[in-house]
Amino acid sequence: MVDEGRRGIFASLSSALKGEKREKxxxxxxxxxxxxxxxxxxxxxxxxxxxxxxxxxxxxxxxxxxxxxxxxxxxxxxxxxxxxxxxxxxxxxxxxxxxxKAEVDIDVLKCMAWHHTICSSCKDPCLEDAIAFLGLFRPEIDPKRCTGCGWCIPVCPSGAINITSI
The missing domain is CATH 3.30.70 (Alpha-Beta Plaits)
Incomplete structure (x- = not known):
């Protein structure tokens, strides 16, 4: 069974490599x-x-x-x-x-931490502690804890956080 976090990473990579654009x-x-x-x-x-x-x-x-x-x-x-x-x-x-009612995810291609730059801008404002780092460089969002408040979005220096209505 494939881990959901890993599936999202590969989907993000695949979309970027194919040049797919997201619909409105x-x-x-x-x-x-x-x-x-x-x-x-x-x-x-x-x-x-x-x-x-x-x-x-x-x-x-x-x-x-x-x-x-x-x-x-x-x-x-x-x-x-x-x-x-x-x-x-x-x-x-x-x-x-x-x-x-939204799903929040991190685009690993844009995320500075995923590219080995120490950055925790998204984690700092998260009052629900929904963003956890696997080591120093791999932030992941726990959908069970995330309220969709959006505070992580404007503070991300690389615009790597996406929010989608569910």
Whole structure:
């Protein structure tokens, strides 16, 4: 049986060698949403977009379809629940969903640590301790611990961390 971490490494290498480009990814949605149908039905008609206005980290943006999405270009989510409190439609109302429905991975071709440069930029802001290093040079993300908060993304000096909606 092949280890999942190793499979991801080889898939990343294979895609890069073949010159494959990734298709446009689905937007990452705010936490506290347990009903995607309700989300897509009510969010576009929301006039105030309070979830984006009250976000203390300013990571909630409104997409072209009128729905909120997360941008981790400069910050991450603190799970403060202000977006949930500000959501007048009740779409962001499930306090039990205090994680972001996303998968985070490290592109080993871009990661400085995987190329034998001492770097732990991604690990330092991770409050869940979801990033572990195998030795000094091989960071891996534990999907069971990762909340998808995104704090590791803007601090990565080589842009090696990817987040994908699930």
């Amino acid at each position: 990814r689905a937007p990452i949605r705010p936490p506290y949403n347990s009903d995607p149908d309700l989300f897509h039905r009510l969010c576009p008609d929301c006039i105030d977009k309070q979830c984006a206005k009250v976000c203390e980290e300013e990571i909630i943006t409104i997409g072209s379809d009128g729905t909120p999405e997360l941008s981790f270009s400069s910050r991450g989510c603190t799970f403060c629940d202000d977006c949930m409190k500000g959501c007048e439609a009740g779409v962001l109302s499930d306090a039990g969903v205090n994680f972001i």
